[in-house]
Amino acid sequence: MKKSLFVILAIFGALIATLSCKKEKDLTSGTEEPPIVEVSGVSLDKTTIGMMVGEKVKLVATVTPDDATNKNVSYESDDNNIATVTQDGEISAVGEGSTIVRVTTEDGQFRAGCKVHVSNTAHLVKEIELNETELTLAVGETFQLTAAIKPSYANNKNVVWSSKNEQIATVNETGLVTAIAGGGTRIFASSEDGGAVSVCNLMVSNPGVNEIRKFEFSPNYGIIGVGEKLNLKPYLWKVYRSFFNVRPEFPSQFTFNSDDPEVATVDNDFNIIGNKAGTALITVTMNRFKNPEIGSFTIEVEDTFLGSVKDVYKIKDKGLVLESTILSGKLYPNDKIKLIQRSDNGKNYNMTVDRLSLYGKVLEYAEKGNEPGILLAGTEQMSASDIERGAVITSPETKRVIVTRKVVGTLHITGKTAPVTPGYKAQLFDGIIDVGAELSEIFKEEEIKPDKTYHLVTFTIAAPYKLACRYGQVFKLREGGLEVGTFTVSDADPMEVAF
Numbered sequence: 001m002k003k004s005l006f007v008i009l010a011i012f013g014a015l016i017a018t019l020s021c022k023k024e025k026d027l028t029s030g031t032e033e034p035p036i037v038e039v040s041g042v043s044l045d046k047t048t049i050g051m052m053v054g055e056k057v058k059l060v061a062t063v064t065p066d067d068a069t070n071k072n073v074s075y076e077s078d079d080n081n082i083a084t085v086t087q088d089g090e091i092s093a094v095g096e097g098s099t100i101v102r103v104t105t106e107d108g109q110f111r112a113g114c115k116v117h118v119s120n121t122a123h124l125v126k127e128i129e130l131n132e133t134e135l136t137l138a139v140g141e142t143f144q145l146t147a148a149i150k151p152s153y154a155n156n157k158n159v160v161w162s163s164k165n166e167q168i169a170t171v172n173e174t175g176l177v178t179a180i181a182g183g184g185t186r187i188f189a190s191s192e193d194g195g196a197v198s199v200c201n202l203m204v205s206n207p208g209v210n211e212i213r214k215f216e217f218s219p220n221y222g223i224i225g226v227g228e229k230l231n232l233k234p235y236l237w238k239v240y241r242s243f244f245n246v247r248p249e250f251p252s253q254f255t256f257n258s259d260d261p262e263v264a265t266v267d268n269d270f271n272i273i274g275n276k277a278g279t280a281l282i283t284v285t286m287n288r289f290k291n292p293e294i295g296s297f298t299i300e301v302e303d304t305f306l307g308s309v310k311d312v313y314k315i316k317d318k319g320l321v322l323e324s325t326i327l328s329g330k331l332y333p334n335d336k337i338k339l340i341q342r343s344d345n346g347k348n349y350n351m352t353v354d355r356l357s358l359y360g361k362v363l364e365y366a367e368k369g370n371e372p373g374i375l376l377a378g379t380e381q382m383s384a385s386d387i388e389r390g391a392v393i394t395s396p397e398t399k400r401v402i403v404t405r406k407v408v409g410t411l412h413i414t415g416k417t418a419p420v421t422p423g424y425k426a427q428l429f430d431g432i433i434d435v436g437a438e439l440s441e442i443f444k445e446e447e448i449k450p451d452k453t454y455h456l457v458t459f460t461i462a463a464p465y466k467l468a469c470r471y472g473q474v475f476k477l478r479e480g481g482l483e484v485g486t487f488t489v490s491d492a493d494p495m496e497v498a499f
Contacts, residue, residue, distance in 0.1 A: 037065065037067050037068050038068065039063055039064070039065075039068045039069075039108045040065060040110075041063075041110050042061055042063050042064070042103055042112050043062050044059050044061055044112045047113075047114055047115065048115045048153045049091070049115070050123035050151070050153030050154055050155050051116060051117065052093060052122065053095060053096065053118060054093060055093045057091045058088075058089055059090075059114060060089060061073050061089060061103045061112070068107065070107040071105075072107070073106065074103070074104050074106070075087055075088075075089055075103050076104070077091075077101050077102075077116075078101075082094055082097040091116060093116070096120055098116065098117050098118070099118075100113045100114065100115050101116055102114075115153075122193065123153055123154045123155050124154060124156075124191075125151075125154045125156070125191035125193055125196045127198075128148070128159065128191060128198035129148040129150060129198065130147055130189060131145060132145060133198075133199065133200050133201065134201050135187075135200055135203070136202075136205065137177070137202065137203075137205070138179060139205070142176055143176075143177045144175060144176050145171070145175035145176075145177055145187065147159045147175065147189045150196075155193075156193045157191075158191070158192035159191060159192065160191075161175050161188070161189055161190075163186075163187055163188075164188070164259050164281070165186075165259060166180070167183075168181055168184065168185040168204055169185050171187050175189065177200075180204070182204050183257075183294065184201070184204070184259070184281055184294060184296045185202050185259060186199050186200065186259060186281050187199070201296055203283075203294055217232050221297070222272070222297070223470070224302070224400070224471060225274060225301070225304060226274050226276060226277065226302070226328070226329070227273075227328065228274050228472070229271050229274075230271070230272045230274075231270055231272075231472060232272065232282075232284070256282070256283075256284055257282070258280050258281070259281045259283070260278060260279075261275070261280075262275060263276055263277075263278035263299075264278075264280040264282065264299045266284070270284075274299070274301035277301055277303040280299050281298055283295070283297075284297070300399070302398055303329065305326070305330060305335070305398075306326075306393075306398065307326045307392075307393045308324060308432055309322050309324055309387060309390060309392075310371070310432055311323040312387045312389070313384055314382075317380065318380070319379035320375075320382055321373045321374065322373070322393065323371070323373055324374055325431075326366050326367060326368050326369065326370045327368065328368050329368070330365050330367045332353070332365045333353050334353060334354075335352070335395075336351070336352055336395075336396050337350075337351050337352070337393050337395065337396070338350055338351075338396045339387065339391055339392070339393050340391060340468045341388050341391045342388055342391065342433070342466060343388060344463065345464065346387075346388050351376050352378065353374055354375040355374075355375040356374060358371070358372045374393075391468075392468040401469070401470055402468070402469055402470065402471075402489075402494050403466055404461070405461040405463070405466050405495065406458060406461070407437075407461070407467055407492045408458050408492060409487050409488045409489045409490045409491070410487070410490060411454050411485060411487050412451075412487075413449070413450045413477070413485040414450065414483075414485050415450075415483060416450050416484050417450060419448055419449045420447065420448050421439070421442075421446065421447045422439055422440055422442060424439040425437070425439075426439075426478060426484065427477070427479070428459065428461075428477065428478075428487060429475060429476040429477075437459040437461050437467075438460050439457065440460040441457070441458035442457055443455070443456035444456075455490075469492065470489065472488065472489065473488070474489075475488075475489070
């Protein structure tokens with residue numbers, strides 16, 4: 001009996017212990033804290049801002065991951081004299097300059113920054129970068145142009161889209177281009193604040209062309225001065241990549257057009273004539289085939305001064321005088337000029353015109369065709385040997401002059417009886433000096449025969465000299481002073497020129 005009672009009591013005790021453990025376990029699980037999720041990073045909704053003094057902008061910080069336990073952040077400005085920031089991310093522009101506003105996470109001390117540019121005036125758009133600057137569409141096709149604003153912190157980033165010729169193509173307010181009819185036109189993206197313009201050259205082809213052909217020029221872009229002329233060199237590419245010269249001696253086969261005749265026109269001999277400063281798109285339609293072929297050429301016209309140095313001498317206590325030839329534009333006393341020398345040892349200069357004279361007479365200005373003496377201000381301590389014959393003098397803002405050691409153009413041999421091949425050496429003469437050059441490449445040809453014209457011929461200039469040339473410039477080809485042909489510049493690999 002006692003033994004049975006003992007067993008019953010043991011079982012009862014074990015049951016009570018089990019229930020107590022279960023209750024304790026249940027209570028413990030009910031108060032368990034959730035796991036801590038650590039912060040892995042932080043970012044801001046803006047990385048650069050343009051502000052005017054007195055303006056306020058709110059920054060929004062995003063802490064990652066989304067379920068981070070501690071999302072507390074703090075804000076600070078590197079320079080409170082330029083911009084301050086509250087702890088809820090509101091920036092106040094205080095004074096002109098640039099600073100960085102930073103956000104820091106409480107957990108992990110992760111940081112992100114926003115560069116703040118503050119000015120008393122609006123930050124204007126300086127550049128518009130398009131996703132395409134050359135575009136070919138068929139009639140009925142569309143294409144979405146996009147514009148990236150620079151600087152990114154410009155206050156007014158609105159872009160106005162327009163077409164030079166809406167009969168060829170239209171563009172809507174978002175930059176969607178629609179091709180309407182065959183031909184060429186330009187699509188403009190202009191900043192609303194008037195600070196910048198970017199251009200896309202558009203060619204529209206008619207449907208139904210059985211063979212893909214591309215009518216091109218060498219180059220497809222050029223810069224000339226007002227009153228200057230540039231002769232186009234047309235070519236035709238076919239689907240099987242053959243190449244041949246287009247014969248311009250049959251002008252009836254071509255239709256010429258300029259989308260801005262006030263800036264530039266083109267005649268039936270493929271000559272572009274610069275009329276006033278600006279940019280124009282030249283289109284040439286070739287009607288030789290069943291389906292017309294259309295080529296385009298962008299011409300930029302400058303109304304700037306250009307000249308060359310024939311000789312240099314020094315007037316005691318006055319300075320250096322350049323005996324020069326004015327090639328285009330007008331030159332006045334007190335004008336700033338850029339002087340580009342031909343040899344590697346020759347220093348380039350930015351200089352100021354003191355006085356102009358011709359045959360002892362002081363000139364109010366010098367213009368194309370004049371050969372004045374140019375007295376340079378601030379050259380009393382210089383020697384005449386500091387400036388080389390043949391140096392180019394230009395307006396500082398010109399883009400026409402290309403300084404290069406590799407020039408591409410059209411070569412016509414007249415004074416030789418034997419063909420020439422790559423490796424042939426001669427001189428390019430600009431009327432003042434000879435520059436040694438080597439024939440380095442003949443496109444699609446092995447040799448150049450006399451009395452024929454060859455396009456896309458490459459000359460490499462022999463060091464230590466370089467060529468300062470311009471689009472369309474004609475050089476005489478000489479061997480030891482004997483003229484054997486001509487070379488007309490169509491393109492070049494520009495060198496970096498430091499001023």
